[in-house]
Amino acid sequence: MAQIVILGGGFGGVVAASKVRRRLGNNHRVILVDKGAMHLYTPSLLWLIIGKRKPQEIQQGLALLRKKGIEYINAEVQSIDPSMKVVATSAGEIRYDYLVVSLGAELAKDAIPGQKEGINFYCLNGAELLQDELKRFESGRIAVAVASTPFKCPAAPYEAALLIDSYLAKKGVRGKTEISVYTPEALPMPTAGPELGNALKTLIEARGISFNPQKKLQSITNLVLEGLNRGKEMTFEKGERIKADLIALVPLHKAPAVVKESGLTNETGWIPIDGKTMKTQFENVYAIGDITANKLPSGMMLPKAGVFAHRQAEVAAHNIAAEINKTGGMKGFDGKGYCFLEMGRGIAGFASGNFYAEPKPAVTLKRPGRHWHWGKAALEKWWLWRWF
Ligand SMILES: Cc1cc2nc3c(=O)[nH]c(=O)nc-3n(C[C@H](O)[C@H](O)[C@H](O)COP(=O)(O)OP(=O)(O)OC[C@H]3O[C@@H](n4cnc5c(N)ncnc54)[C@H](O)[C@@H]3O)c2cc1C
The missing domain is CATH 3.50.50.60 (FAD/NAD(P)-binding domain)
Known part of the structure; x- marks a missing residue:
């Protein structure tokens, strides 16, 4: 036995x-x-x-x-x-x-000073907290910030930004909101290659979401606690400081x-x-x-x-x-894999390819459409049924 x-x-x-x-x-x-x-x-x-x-x-x-x-x-x-x-x-x-x-x-809890000022939406509690904050959100700046690489699901921060965009548009406050992604990466999903990365960058920018590459997050300060009017401030490598009212954080993975x-x-x-x-x-x-x-x-x-x-x-x-x-x-x-890239507003994209291809991974992104969104929803139902 x-x-x-x-x-x-x-x-x-x-x-x-x-x-x-x-x-x-x-x-x-x-x-x-x-x-x-x-x-x-x-x-x-x-x-x-x-x-x-x-x-x-x-x-x-x-x-x-x-x-x-x-x-x-x-x-x-x-x-x-x-x-x-x-x-x-x-x-x-x-x-x-x-x-x-x-x-x-494991998702680090305190890898940078002030990490708790950002909401870790990569876990259930954090995702629920972010939902509460978004319900209350009326205007201001939202940052989706990636603390460091590697992190799981390279598409997820971009999907989060796109879904937040679609949610706030439906709520009627998108015009009073700025959404920005900050990441240490040079392009989204870098392992999949520059073509896919540029395509995803174009998709998020078309929704008015700014893409801020090569930003290494060092700390977050709560400006209200510091006696200033409102919001938080992210400090990046080289001392660059950027303010945000709500920070959706992808914390350090270990x-x-x-x-x-x-x-x-x-x-x-x-x-x-x-x-x-x-x-x-x-x-x-x-x-x-x-x-x-x-x-x-x-x-x-x-x-x-x-x-x-x-x-x-x-x-x-x-x-x-x-x-x-x-x-x-x-x-x-x-080495083959795929991912549905949820974009909100009822549509998703689909990236797939061979990561073991030589000399570099061969990965493509299909044009976003409703069918990919339904594919993602079907996969969720199948997964929770198939393995239990
Ligand atoms: C927001 C988000 C969206 C994502 N979307 C996608 C997607 O669309 N497609 C995709 O392919 N991937 C996606 N991912 C990534 C995916 O969740 C992970 O890659 C996947 O879960 C990895 O599986 P795993 O078995 O390696 O680890 P996990 O699924 O993380 O499982 C690890 C398990 O180990 C347990 N554990 C840890 N330490 C201990 C210990 N000391 N003792 C006992 N148990 C322990 C944990 O409780 C956990 O259940 C997403 C992730 C996030 C956060």
Whole structure:
């Protein structure tokens, strides 16, 4: 009997657990550990900030996995010991024969002074808070600010800006609002190449949203607390200061401390893997999704996105089961991915391509239309049904 342990019940974890469970007989155990009780469908946080989704509509309980024969343990992973093949959790030690690490990226809470003055819309609480602020918002400046790279879903800050534009237009206050994106990137979605980046820049600028590249955020000050009239002030590298009334923030991303402390990460701060098999340097340890450092032929890193976590999970699950069942026929991850780019006003774009293409990723953006918007909504429904 083999014991397969999956760490994390996010995008990669639920797919890996489900796929490996289906391929193995009941004499093998599949255990999934997550510190949370719920699986969050993150792409829909963007609809939540403009009131188009409720929290309960975009989550599923991880306990539902038990009906598929997956042993879900609600516990915090405290250490991983690849030499002893043991994971320590707040619910006790778990031995493994195969380990899949899908612990995602952690969002730093205090990476820069005054970070709490910005609203982290990359998590459920922050997205709800931003929704409340937007309901109250009547006029002024809104900044969508990316604190640092890498960050998950390279399109999300731009989608957020476009959705805020559409929400405020419907509310009748767009004419009294400035929306700006500030990012350390030179162009949107840089790994996908300059053609796509320029196309997305043109799309957001056509909505009157300003794109401010190569801005490295250093701190945020609350001007009201400083005794000044209203708003906040962002300070960027080289001392540049910009005021905003509302800051939607993408905070610094880092690997969860337990992964670093267990010695699984390298100098990038993430877990290095074989980009085809998802194997790490440790025997029978796989890593998938946002936690990984996956260097592309172009020298850049594979972006952090759910679509990659999903497809990598399928590869890892297939290969683990093939090894246990001794069926052979190993699979490899091909670097292909896609994303719906929600733009508000009932339309979305669609970017897709091969990130393993040489010498650089080959990614294209389809013309925005209503059908892509409905595609994104259908994918949400399918995801929350398929894996639970
Ligand atoms: C606003 C937004 C929009 C997005 N839109 C898209 C999109 O349209 N398309 C797309 O492809 N991607 C999108 N993404 C990115 C996508 O959410 C991530 O890339 C994906 O979730 C990565 O999956 P993962 O399994 O690697 O990590 P996660 O899904 O983050 O899962 C990690 C899990 O590990 C658990 N965990 C962490 N530490 C511990 C610990 N110590 N002990 C126990 N459990 C722990 C967490 O609770 C979590 O459940 C979006 C993200 C955001 C924030």
